[in-house]
Amino acid sequence: MPVSIQILIIATTVAKKRLSLAIEIALCKAVFFRDGRRMLQNLTLTNHDAQEDWRPTVSTETAVVLSNKAVNGEYRRLVMSCSALAASAEPGQFFQLLCPESAGEKPFLRRPMSVYGMRKAPPEVEFLYKVTGAGTRGLETLVQGDPLDIFGPLGVGFKLDLSWRSIALVGRGAGLATLAPLASMAAQAGIHVTAILSARRPDLLVSADLFRNCGADVVGVTDSEATSGPANVEKILRGLIAGRGCDAFFTCGSSRLMRVLQRLAAEFGLVGQIAMEQQMACGIGLCHCCVRDFNMNGDIVSRRVCWDGPVFDLAEAMP
Numbered sequence: 001m002p003v004s005i006q007i008l009i010i011a012t013t014v015a016k017k018r019l020s021l022a023i024e025i026a027l028c029k030a031v032f033f034r035d036g037r038r039m040l041q042n043l044t045l046t047n048h049d050a051q052e053d054w055r056p057t058v059s060t061e062t063a064v065v066l067s068n069k070a071v072n073g074e075y076r077r078l079v080m081s082c083s084a085l086a087a088s089a090e091p092g093q094f095f096q097l098l099c100p101e102s103a104g105e106k107p108f109l110r111r112p113m114s115v116y117g118m119r120k121a122p123p124e125v126e127f128l129y130k131v132t133g134a135g136t137r138g139l140e141t142l143v144q145g146d147p148l149d150i151f152g153p154l155g156v157g158f159k160l161d162l163s164w165r166s167i168a169l170v171g172r173g174a175g176l177a178t179l180a181p182l183a184s185m186a187a188q189a190g191i192h193v194t195a196i197l198s199a200r201r202p203d204l205l206v207s208a209d210l211f212r213n214c215g216a217d218v219v220g221v222t223d224s225e226a227t228s229g230p231a232n233v234e235k236i237l238r239g240l241i242a243g244r245g246c247d248a249f250f251t252c253g254s255s256r257l258m259r260v261l262q263r264l265a266a267e268f269g270l271v272g273q274i275a276m277e278q279q280m281a282c283g284i285g286l287c288h289c290c291v292r293d294f295n296m297n298g299d300i301v302s303r304r305v306c307w308d309g310p311v312f313d314l315a316e317a318m319p
Ligand SMILES: Cc1cc2nc3c(=O)[nH]c(=O)nc-3n(C[C@H](O)[C@H](O)[C@H](O)COP(=O)(O)OP(=O)(O)OC[C@H]3O[C@@H](n4cnc5c(N)ncnc54)[C@H](O)[C@@H]3O)c2cc1C
Pocket: 094, 107, 111, 112, 113, 114, 115, 127, 128, 129, 130, 131, 132, 133, 134, 135, 136, 137, 174, 177, 178, 276, 277, 278, 279, 280, 310
């Protein structure tokens, strides 16, 4: 273990949704490992049950780049060697990456990135990212052996009901990166996946092979082929429901597709989950910069994407 690994532990196993923000802050813990010494900071536990249940669920650590390769003209796949804790990330969770400087640009805030893949032995974590700004331009410069400060896994991931037999995953753009590990989780649970992948052009459809390798039926829809519109996606989904059947919808990356899924879910009495994106600062529920509105049984409620999500009930999501 390198001498100066710092581990910052924030989360608890306490049911987050039942806690007020004040209690959440009180439960925040920072534990630093440095030169073999373990120091506890800011430890203000007000819930004794939480103390008994407490275990580390999040770390900041220096991961090491194993590979960082282009998968097409827009996306790159970053594979990192990491701790077992980081590799325990679940589909739908994310990391805050301290992106390196590039060409004089120094990203001040960490950038959120969904976990694209994870392996337990040896522990590894993967990200699939599109180069859009200073942070991802910095990620693009990483080569094998480089260190990268990663903070996670964070947030609430996807949940599967083991009684389900068939689910539909509908994603667009970087949303496909978020949905991809869910296909693998569903395959392990014996749940069939139909994946509708949307992109501007066929060459930008990422992860199709990954979905296929998990046994999913893959349908690519693109703007250039005029197949990605809501009407066609709805037609495909209606065919699935009438044919094999579908127990639940999962989506990420498109408000238009979200609305199609919400309408069909309401019509056929299906459940669904959506991974939301929002610009973030802290990533741990404290700054409230990632708040979005949700419709909770008719009440419009503000919730933090980083802490209450990023995966939410499809029916409650608003564009
Ligand atoms: C939970 C979560 C998971 C994510 N997972 C992935 C992933 O797996 N792969 C991936 O490529 N990207 C992902 N993103 C998006 C990624 O974090 C942003 O694109 C990030 O801003 C990139 O940093 P940057 O410095 O390169 O670009 P920036 O300079 O930060 O942004 C580039 C442009 O995109 C805009 N922008 C940035 N974030 C958002 C947003 N959330 N909504 C709308 N506009 C935005 C900025 O305003 C700017 O115009 C995720 C975001 C969240 C919140």
